Amino acid sequence: MTPTPPRLVATDLDGTLLRADGTLSAPSRRVLAALDERGVHVVLVTARPRRWMLDLWPVVGAHGLAVVSNGALTWDVAADRPVETRPFDPAVGRAVVSRVAAAVPGAGFGVERVSGLVCDAAYTEIEDPPAGLVVDDPERLWDEPGLKLLVQDEGADPAALRDAVTEAVGDDAEATWTLPGLVEVSARGVTKGVALAHLAAGLGIDAAEVVAFGDMPNDVAMLTWAGRGCAVANAHPDVRAAADEVVGHHDDDGVARALAGLFDLPSAVMGAC
Template sequence: MTLPRLVATDLDGTLVRSDGSVSDYTRDVLVELDERGVPVVFVTGRPLRWAEDVFEHVGAHGLAIVSNGGLVWDVANSAVHLERAIEPELGLDVCRVIREAVPGSSFAVESLAGIGLEPAFLERHRVPQGARRGTIEELFDTPALKLLARHEELTPQEFWDAAEQAVQGRLVITWSSATTLLEISGPGVTKASTLEILCEARGIGAHEVIAFGDMPNDLPMLSWAGTSYAMADAHPTVREAAQHVAPGHDEDGVARVLAGVFGL
């Protein structure tokens, strides 16, 4: 059996436990893989400011894919490696068509500078100090790594279906939250497409990648990777799409699978 040359893993609901921690066992497995020269790439929907909380576990290679593929961050040098942003003109037009199709939609914009929120956008996480507030036209004045759309009455699936129909593929729409929050990326930008760019630069093929995820925003990555695992407590669509099922994230499922695959 040929061992994978790269590990790609989601964070929340996948590698990270429910309390936000990375267990000692998981940490030890990641360190061992890094020492063996097998990079573990974090591929997350988190914005940079949240992903930084776990960067100490990335390893010596020091790269992480954040904002669902909108950014590849050079952890070692604390710098942008690759940015795949949404241009304001296109982003604003998509906001307009979603709002027309689904009244009650509100928006927020993620950029390297942080988050900007419309007054009606009810953020469930702590809003960082200095976050911008205003209309979407005021907030979307520079390219964005991710556009967020929220609705307080529809289910995630209902909102996703309606937005997909309105946007017609001009931007990529996905979701990973228990609340009705859509995550919108640039044309063709997914966890998979950005991971593919990163792997091609290193001469690594999809068949040499093992990937882990739990929510719909992981589906492209799990479909692309040669070996894919859904977590036991993953969204039903993810369990259906993945080749294998790993133990749940609170049971260190990613680490346990990797330990078995690599004989750790």
């Protein structure tokens, strides 16, 4: 008996669905479009903030939703509105910043909001933030609900930075990382896995009907919750160990190839890679 294909596909972006240069390949675009035509829910689940997703929204398709900021915001792409937010309690956010600042002198701080990024002068954004989003008083980082706290120290040893921030955060929040020199902190209990579970429940979809793909430790909660959790070949060792299976490398369209096989898509969909 042929297994029933999943009803929901959840995939991380950087290091997983996207290639090393940050692009989405033509074969991957065709696979996602084919799933959309079949009515499969395609959910992008990423640490990226919403403001870094505008160019990728079209690939989500008519049935797609997205989870951004490591699970702190679920976004309805078609309606361009939030479905659910999981922000920090401002008092907890202030206390966490105070403890991390003491543990990592010279660290820069940023806070992702639904409206965008606010940061202090020590934080270096990849894209220069618009005027007015750099604050002198760390208290102002929490003027609006914060979705994710960013702790940056590009000169620090990555492992030492992660350990110091994780210890300072304690049980008040969730510390994860995807890039050296940066630790991302979410409110307690907020993970990609929790957000995906809530999203799926709202659609009437069980974990057994979900396939998920990822590459970094912040993906583990999502992969272990999904009925089928897949790590790409280039994934962190902890992620490969936690996954049900390992698929191809992200530079070889491993996610697209796995989905093409899982959904028995025509070979023409993948085409020449």
